[in-house]
Amino acid sequence: MSDLSILLVDDHPVVREGYRRLLEKVPGYRVVAEASDAVSAYEAYRQAKPDVVVMDLSLPGLSGIEALRHIRQWDHAARVLIFTMHSGAAFALKAFEAGAAGYVTKGSDAAELVNSVALVAKGERAMSNDVAREIAAERLAHAASPLAELSPRETEILRLVASGWSAEAISASLHLSLKTVRNYHYQIKTKLGARNDAHLVWLAIDAKLV
Structure with missing residues (x-):
């Protein structure tokens, strides 16, 4: 079985290094490229053509949502997992609307990130528990953002x-x-x-x- 190639997008090099080490502990997972902003993320995706993108929303300049839109416009089959500090339902729903395959918060366990990457790689939807609760609470309260x-x-x-x-x-x-x-x-x-x-x-x- 071939390696699962991953593009990491986060504006903090130390954070990217930590996630790289975490993901590459999984047999078959390989980080093939990194980017620190939306523009370089788009360029890195076109060059590396990874199986999965793990991307933060909060980037300098254009946001991860904009990077997601550009990547999906170039490759509609792109599988992008948003990994962010924002747990609000509004952010998550906008990300899914823009084409994200998954949305996991940085407060989640390391295992949840690893499992979410696996789900997204298989073409499935992934969502951390805290985000799922936020979306459910909003819908139950009929209180749309x-x-x-x-x-x-x-x-x-x-x-x-x-x-x-x-x-x-x-x-x-x-x-x-x-x-x-x-x-x-x-x-x-x-x-x-x-x-x-x-x-x-x-x-x-x-x-x-x-």
């Missing part, structure tokens, strides 16, 4: 706006026209019922986007 109406792209633009990025900077980073970015900005405010950008920032903070 205000961000539920936003697309993954709109969620990413909201995160950048709330982080202080200008429309021009967002346009350059996402390769969108300035007019398109401003249209997204308007649509986001309309969907969320935000009065102004300060209100958008408050909503983003409340949803733990920033």
